[in-house]
Amino acid sequence: MNLLPLFVMAVQFRSVTPVIHTLKYFQTTSSDIPNFPDYFVVGHVDDVPISRYDSKSRKFEAKHEWMNKMETDFAHFWERLTQYNIDIEQTFKVNFEIAKERFNQTGGVHMLQVMTGCAWDDETDEVVDGWEDLSYDGEDFLSFELQTQRWIAIQQQAFGTKHKWDQWDNLNQYWKHYITEICSHWLKKLMSHGGGFLMRTELPVMSLLQKTPSSPITCHVTGFYPYKSALFWRKDGTELYEDVEMGETLPNHDGTFQMTAHLKAELPADAEDRYECVFQLSGVEGDMVTKLDRKLILSNERDREEEVRKMTLAVAGSVVLLVLLALLLVVLVMIYKRRQAKYMPASGDGDSELTPRPPSEPDSDASLKSVSQPAST
Template sequence: MIRHVLLLLLGAHLASAGTHSLRYVYTAVFGINDFPEFTAVGLVDDQQFDYFDSKIMKAVPKTEWIRQNVGADYWDRQTQICIGSHQTYKVDIQTLKGRFNQSTGVHTIQEMYGCEFDDQTGATNGFYQDAYDGKDFVYLDLKEMRYISPVYQAIPTLQKWNDDKAFLETGKNYLNIQCIEWLQKYLQYGKSSLEKKVSPQVSLLQKSSSSPVVCHATGFYPSGVTITWMRNDQEHHEDVEVGELLLNEDGTFQKTSTLNVKPDEWKKNEYKCVVEHQGKTKTANEIRTNNVESVPIGIIVGAVAAVVLLVVIAVAAYMVYQKKKGFKPVSASDDGSNSSAHTDPHA
């Protein structure tokens, strides 16, 4: 499930130069006692700026720029929105389990919505998509202003949402106007932080002489980075596994690319890792250590913190930008009456 969703995650779409994004990721997980049942994360240009979960039961700032620019009423409002969404999902899960003929097990409901603004062209875009158990459930076609789905279990939802003109208009107004206004506010609040550029530190790591070689790029900002392998000055794509983009504790990012190569191949050929970030290139061709325990503690702490956020975002997904070829929406001609409630987006 998570692998399916990760293909549509942060690494699947990274804001290009001049393009900024605001998105909210809601995740409800039912059936795991030690994990928060509901989590909400807000991100501007892939930088997390707020957080809520059903264990702490309050929305909290994650950057200094949001903490300094909004008051207690803002956090009270965000908290109430998230508490309401949590309660909605508790009802939704029962409806969805019934539609999918499920009784037990771990189940997730995911929602992602937000907007983009290109400060060079003025173009805007809005998006909404949700998923159930890691698979597409409902997607908003903003141009047609209608909800579509690849699964017949969503037909009752499509009927309810598409027939409610006031609901559609409210969503359109939020995505096209209110969301953009808030995005522009946040960009002003966090200008110095969001516009910073930090180059990555690049290392080659290997547990033992027979283990895969890992190219580790960390500490970079913004998030757009490309990692490639060169073999004798030619691009090499065989036996390469690119890791997911992870968030470090300090707000920078990290990413890995693993090369599975036999020791004798490494000795007979010249391999190097090339990392491109913000128009600059860094390379590494010498393994820095053969002991993974010697990796700097900052990297380890960052990775642990990133795993928590990764789970939250991964199961929610950045799906909207990857409208796949062959996506076939079902028609809303079914007579079903139940519906998974759609949480109203918060401003």
């Protein structure tokens, strides 16, 4: 099991209604990685992050408010967990130096990771599995087998540690007790307080994406919960295995997940009638299907073409508007000049003619003259 890529593993299945719950802690110590804590540990319930501690903050943090209700004096409880992780950090770094010696390494970028946890069946109330797995530089190194209480060496450099730990009965009894009693106790407690959050169901948004017309068509699903899900392409009702590349299942910032499936096949002309992307979510009956429709594919190139088209239309509209404004201006100038010509004096007459009055306005001088002077006899 490779723990390096953020401890995220894709799960493919066809069943619903899970009854198996897991509690896992992932511890990592590293060297010579800039802006990266030397040691950190994250806790997951059913692949949902619930807690974190790192060597920079030196503080154990709960990721959800409902976790504060697990203990009456939760502030003191988190303080004790912080001190516990500080102690574990020192032990872990010592083991890291031992691992580097086994590989004859002194400097450079290296990483030691441990996954510890258990799986519990909430129907039978039984612990069905448990883990204490070590990896070094991304490769499996050493693993504890619960059934035999023995250690399995995956690499040659781990055989010395295996032989030593196999003879350490108290250590193996502790790991059995931790997995079957301590881990399962905390898992039940977490499920009891956070079941409403951890057992919720959120349906995803499905989209078809394509960078260029020659790129693979990506089926992107985001915003779903729980983690257990399946995404695949079908052709003529049959699931495709060739020409399909699966992406990782990744967490979103809001606690949901996203995943992708890339269709790399050369599509025939009638592909829209034959291909479809299918998503299955644990706890949800039936498939969520998005049929291949080229009009629905979101593409960077298509978006750029649409932007160019809109810009071209906008520029053309602006040109037409400017032409219309220019014509309107010409018409207004012509009208103004005609009106000015109508009311200006004739050329060469000087002041012999006054500007004519409108026909509705009487000649005031003539009216006074007719009143003040009597008619001649």
